[in-house]
Amino acid sequence: MRRPLVMGNWKMNGRRCTAQSLLSAVAAEAATFSDVDVVVCPPHVYLGLVGDRLGGCPSIACGAQDVSAYVDGAYTGEVSAEMARDMGCEFAIIGHSERRTLFGETDGVVAQKFARALAADMTPVLCVGETAEERDAGRTREVVLRQIDAVFATCGARAFARAVVAYEPVWAIGTGRAASPDEAQAVHRDIRDAVARHDPEAAAGLRILYGGSVKAQNARELFARADIDGGLIGGASLIADDFVGICRAAGSGSA
Numbered sequence: 222m223r224r225p226l227v228m229g230n231w232k233m234n235g236r237r238c239t240a241q242s243l244l245s246a247v248a249a250e251a252a253t254f255s256d257v258d259v260v261v262c263p264p265h266v267y268l269g270l271v272g273d274r275l276g277g278c279p280s281i282a283c284g285a286q287d288v289s290a291y292v293d294g295a296y297t298g299e300v301s302a303e304m305a306r307d308m309g310c311e312f313a314i315i316g317h318s319e320r321r322t323l324f325g326e327t328d329g330v331v332a333q334k335f336a337r338a339l340a341a342d343m344t345p346v347l348c349v350g351e352t353a354e355e356r357d358a359g360r361t362r363e364v365v366l367r368q369i370d371a372v373f374a375t376c377g378a379r380a381f382a383r384a385v386v387a388y389e390p391v392w393a394i395g396t397g398r399a400a401s402p403d404e405a406q407a408v409h410r411d412i413r414d415a416v417a418r419h420d421p422e423a424a425a426g427l428r429i430l431y432g433g434s435v436k437a438q439n440a441r442e443l444f445a446r447a448d449i450d451g452g453l454i455g456g457a458s459l460i461a462d463d464f465v466g467i468c469r470a471a472g473s474g475s476a
C-alpha cells in the first residue's frame with residue numbers, strides 16, 4: 222500500500238563532476254527500481270545542476286538537506302523553503318541529527334522548518350532518533366515521541382498528512398553499526414502508533430524510513446519489516462553501485 226522510498230543524503234560531499242557522474246550512473250539503472258520512489262539530496266549549491274540533470278529522468282526527484290526556519294528576507298547565508306521549491310525540490314530533510322547536534326537546532330526550530338517546508342508545498346522528511354546515551358538509558362521511545370510531538374504542537378493534528386518520517390538512531394549514523402531489523406521495526410511501530418493517535422488516516426499512509434549505516438548488504442532485511450518503508454542513506458548514497466543496490470532492495474525486483 223505504501224510505495225517504497227529511498228533517499229540519498231549526500232551531506233557536505235562531492236563536486237560538480239562527481240555529482241554529475243553519480244547521477245548519470247544512478248539514472249542509467251532507474252528502470253531496475255521503477256517501483257520505488259528515489260530522491261537525491263545534494264548540497265544546496267548543486268541543486269540547479271542536479272535538477273537539470275534529472276530533467277531527463279522523471280523517476281528520480283530532488284530534495285533539500287535543510288531549509289531555513291524563516292521566510293525570505295534578511296537572513297544572510299540561509300536558503301528558504303520557497304527557494305528550494307523554486308529549484309525543483311519536492312522533499313526537504315528536516316531536523317537531521319547533525320543539524321540538531323552540530324548547529325543547535327531545537328525541537329521548536331525543527332518544527333518551524335517543517336512548517337516552512339509544508340507551506341512551500343514540499344514534503345518534509347522529519348528525522349528523529351536517540352543518542353547512544355539515551356538508548357543505553359532506555360529512553361529511545363520517549364526521545365523519538367518527544368521529537369514527533371513537537372511537530373504536532375506547531376503544525377497541528379494533520380501535520381503528517383503529507384510528510385515522511387526518518388528514524389535515524391544517532392549511534393548508527395556513519396558508524397557501520399545499523400540498528401537490527403527487529404530494533405528498527407519496534408521504533409517504527411511506535412512512531413506510526415504515535416501519529417495514529419492524532420491522525421489515523423495519515424499514520425496508515427505515512428512512509429517511515431530507516432537511516433543509519435544502511436548498505437546494499439543489509440537493506441533488504443531492514444526494508445522487509447512491516448513498518449520500514451525505505452531508507453535515508455548517507456555514505457552509501459555517494460557510491461552509485463551501492464545506492465542502486467539499496468534502491469533495488471526496496472523494490473520487488475531482484476538485487
Ligand SMILES: O=C(CO)COP(=O)(O)O
Pocket residue numbers: 230317389393394395396397432433434435453454455456457
Ligand atoms: O545520516 C544518514 C542519512 O541522513 C545516515 O548516514 P550513513 O548512511 O552514512 O550512516
